[in-house]
Amino acid sequence: MEVRAQTSMVFHLDKCIGCHTCSIACKNIWTDRRGTEYMWWNNVETKPGTGYPSLWEDQDKYHGGWDANGKLQLRSTSKAQVVANIFHNPSMPTLDDYYEPWEYDYQNLFNAPEGSDQPAALPISMITGEQIDIESGPNWDDDLSGSPIYAENDPNLAGLTEDQRRQLFAVQRLVFFYFPRICNHCLNPACVASCPSGALYKRGEDGIVLLDQKRCRAWRSCVSACPYKKTYFNWNTGKSEKCILCFPRVETGQAPACFHSCVGRIRFLGVLLYDADRIEEVAKTDDDGLIDAHRDMILDPNDPEVIAEAKKAGIPDSTIKAAQQSPVYQFVKVWKLALPPHLEYRTLPMLFYVPPMSPVLSSKNDSTIQHESDQLFHDIDQSRVPIQFLANLLGTGNESKVRYALKKLKATRWYRRAVTVGDVDMETARRMLSEADCSPEEADAIYRLSALNTVDERFVIPPAHREEAVESTEDPMDRKKSAGFGFLAAPKRGL
Amino acid sequence: MDILSSYLNDLFKYLDVPLMLVLPYVAVFTMVLVTIQRYRTAKFTYSSLSSQFLENRQHFWSVVPMHYGIIIVLLGHFVAFLTPSVITAWNRQPGRLYVLEVFALAAGIATLVGLISIVVRRLTVSKVRVVTTVSDWILLVLLLIQAGTGISIAIFVPWGSSWFAASIAPYLWSLTELRPDIASVTGLPWLVKWHFANAFLVIGLFPFTRLVHILVVPNPYLWRRPQVVRWYSDK
Numbered sequence: 001m002e003v004r005a006q007t008s009m010v011f012h013l014d015k016c017i018g019c020h021t022c023s024i025a026c027k028n029i030w031t032d033r034r035g036t037e038y039m040w041w042n043n044v045e046t047k048p049g050t051g052y053p054s055l056w057e058d059q060d061k062y063h064g065g066w067d068a069n070g071k072l073q074l075r076s077t078s079k080a081q082v083v084a085n086i087f088h089n090p091s092m093p094t095l096d097d098y099y100e101p102w103e104y105d106y107q108n109l110f111n112a113p114e115g116s117d118q119p120a121a122l123p124i125s126m127i128t129g130e131q132i133d134i135e136s137g138p139n140w141d142d143d144l145s146g147s148p149i150y151a152e153n154d155p156n157l158a159g160l161t162e163d164q165r166r167q168l169f170a171v172q173r174l175v176f177f178y179f180p181r182i183c184n185h186c187l188n189p190a191c192v193a194s195c196p197s198g199a200l201y202k203r204g205e206d207g208i209v210l211l212d213q214k215r216c217r218a219w220r221s222c223v224s225a226c227p228y229k230k231t232y233f234n235w236n237t238g239k240s241e242k243c244i245l246c247f248p249r250v251e252t253g254q255a256p257a258c259f260h261s262c263v264g265r266i267r268f269l270g271v272l273l274y275d276a277d278r279i280e281e282v283a284k285t286d287d288d289g290l291i292d293a294h295r296d297m298i299l300d301p302n303d304p305e306v307i308a309e310a311k312k313a314g315i316p317d318s319t320i321k322a323a324q325q326s327p328v329y330q331f332v333k334v335w336k337l338a339l340p341p342h343l344e345y346r347t348l349p350m351l352f353y354v355p356p357m358s359p360v361l362s363s364k365n366d367s368t369i370q371h372e373s374d375q376l377f378h379d380i381d382q383s384r385v386p387i388q389f390l391a392n393l394l395g396t397g398n399e400s401k402v403r404y405a406l407k408k409l410k411a412t413r414w415y416r417r418a419v420t421v422g423d424v425d426m427e428t429a430r431r432m433l434s435e436a437d438c439s440p441e442e443a444d445a446i447y448r449l450s451a452l453n454t455v456d457e458r459f460v461i462p463p464a465h466r467e468e469a470v471e472s473t474e475d476p477m478d479r480k481k482s483a484g485f486g487f488l489a490a491p492k493r494g495l
Numbered sequence: 496m497d498i499l500s501s502y503l504n505d506l507f508k509y510l511d512v513p514l515m516l517v518l519p520y521v522a523v524f525t526m527v528l529v530t531i532q533r534y535r536t537a538k539f540t541y542s543s544l545s546s547q548f549l550e551n552r553q554h555f556w557s558v559v560p561m562h563y564g565i566i567i568v569l570l571g572h573f574v575a576f577l578t579p580s581v582i583t584a585w586n587r588q589p590g591r592l593y594v595l596e597v598f599a600l601a602a603g604i605a606t607l608v609g610l611i612s613i614v615v616r617r618l619t620v621s622k623v624r625v626v627t628t629v630s631d632w633i634l635l636v637l638l639l640i641q642a643g644t645g646i647s648i649a650i651f652v653p654w655g656s657s658w659f660a661a662s663i664a665p666y667l668w669s670l671t672e673l674r675p676d677i678a679s680v681t682g683l684p685w686l687v688k689w690h691f692a693n694a695f696l697v698i699g700l701f702p703f704t705r706l707v708h709i710l711v712v713p714n715p716y717l718w719r720r721p722q723v724v725r726w727y728s729d730k
């Protein structure tokens with residue numbers, strides 16, 4: 001056993017209102033520079049939808065992630081192919097797959113010559129400065145479920161029956177949910193493995209995946225290898241960039257900007273301890289066993305044996321303590337409510353999603369709308385977002401894990417309704433709980449952490465001990481009264 | 496034509512010392528010194544500065560033939576410089592000489608065609624034009640001259656693979672061993688001298704252009720472990 005700590009995340013999709021506050025917080029801090037205008041390290045997609053960049057989940061198009069036919073192998077490239085493809089990367093998305101960033105020519109409102117029409121502020125490209133027709137944007141299909149160009153092309157619709165599709169897209173019953181995305185800070189990151197220069201790396205102490213700007217040489221392998229399309233190419237500096245999980249904030253005990261600003265309070269951040277010896281074995285597990293294997297490699301931070309091994313591996317006590325209080329551990333491992341997105345890409349993402357409850361199918365009889373049934377969980381199988389769709393997104397195509405989570409969520413709601421409102425009877429609620437593999441105490445805990453959480457419950461961030469680490473390599477006194485450590489020159493494009 | 500040619504031959508003869516003797520030393524000296532200095536002070540600027548992200552299709556048809564062509568041609572030059580005897584031995588049979596020359600010429604043409612496509616792409620695609628600098632243009636012109644003169648030599652001064660070993664290799668070795676002797680090259684046609692001088696111009700400008708990416712070609716990738724983990728302090 002080789003215990004490592006990973007800063008991990010849970011997004012509770014049931015609570016996301018699709019406001020994009022997270023994206024804006026991120027953009028304002030990190031990607032408002034030239035060359036990064038088109039990047040959204042955090043973006044929020046409408047599902048069903050094609051997302052950003054368009055169709056990123058279609059790995060026959062982008063060849064992201066890993067294949068595991070006996071041997072674990074990147075889909076985008078092999079070592080030999082890297083040599084052959086270094087001049088031209090055959091599965092690289094281009095700007096058109098994202099969108100051409102634009103602003104408006106406001107000066108024209110002031111400078112236009114006198115004429116018979118009102119002058120207009122026409123859109124101009126932020127790259128060339130030329131006038132352009134806006135053709136797409138980072139959330140171009142926002143709320144557009146049911147649209148034939150976007151939603152109908154969602155790769156997660158594979159395996160849905162005609163009926164299910166109709167039910168998803170019927171305009172009068174339009175249904176969708178939001179899917180906020182950042183880098184998953186995976187345990188088996190495809191971007192890291194693909195980088196010919198070794199510029200990408202995973203931080204040993206907290207597992208944040210970073211890209212060394214001084215080592216990146218623009219070979220672009222990471223962009224095609226990441227199946228989530230969460231590494232981006234800065235066309236101006238000729239370097240790739242990605243979500244850094246706001247590590248300067250995390251190191252000082254603050255939640256990343258997107259987490260901190262989330263108005264829906266859907267985001268949780270905490271430490272997971274895992275067994276690094278098992279990464280390869282888990283990544284090679286077949287699709288059906290993947291979710292269990294992934295969960296299994298996450299270790300119990302209260303187990304004395306795990307604690308002993310963690311100490312042996314040099315993990316500080318403060319981190320072990322944070323792991324014991326981690327909200328992520330509760331959602332992922334104890335309650336089994338949160339699931340990794342597209343685990344079948346085999347990068348072992350460490351961002352987990354609580355699947356969304358969706359409205360129930362209703363039928364109209366003599367103009368009263370019915371959505372009651374004798375079966376307790378009928379609305380899970382009849383929910384307007386077919387369970388197969390969620391399973392394709394969060395369950396490696398397998399419905400059982402998603403159904404388990406949804407049942408527990410439903411039972412918790414029913415139980416809490418019996419407790420606080422009292423308009424449903426407690427006996428049914430308890431029966432639902434037991435059918436959903438949940439005790440009343442567990443339901444209360446789920447309710448508390450989901451609905452009544454405080455900042456300190458949502459974000460349990462251990463001290464980074466960075467100050468001690470730096471002393472072993474550099475003398476902090478040398479830098480007293482100067483600009484500090486690290487990258488001190490402006491990131492200017494080379495000749 | 497002949498008059499022009501003999502005029503140019505005379506001209507280049509006047510320039511023998513500056514071009515064939517001074518320039519190589521100045522160029523190599525500049526290259527080594529500035530490259531190291533740039534790596535030390537501006538490591539961030541070492542990048543291939545790919546523009547594939549902004550335009551994909553023409554990128555393939557220009558960058559790929561150019562790179563493969565130029566790598567083959569450069570390798571040929573290096574082999575001829577380092578082990579001239581191998582080339583002369585190979586060329587002893589006219590058939591093999593012929594194959595070598597045609598192969599080299601094909602690689603040269605791929606380079607030239609690729610370069611021309613690069614120029615066209617950088618002129619016509621407005622997004623790519625945004626990321627094209629003055630140093631890129633200077634470099635492209637020099638490389639066009641280099642490929643153009645190279646191909647002309649292959650056609651008008653044929654069997655270069657043989658006379659390279661006989662006259663250029665000893666001269667280059669004399670430069671390398673710091674006892675410069677230009678006697679074996681003074682008689683060469685102006686085209687060859689131009690090709691030679693231009694090559695050293697490119698070498699001299701190397702550290703001021705994107706060419707530095709050649710030095711950071713990632714070979715350790717081929718034998719490193721797939722995953723990279725960095726710790727704050729060495730464990």
Ligand code: SF4
Pocket residue numbers: 015016017018019020021022023044178180261262263264265266
């Ligand atoms: S800020 Fe929170 S609620 Fe709003 S879109 Fe982002 S994740 Fe959803």
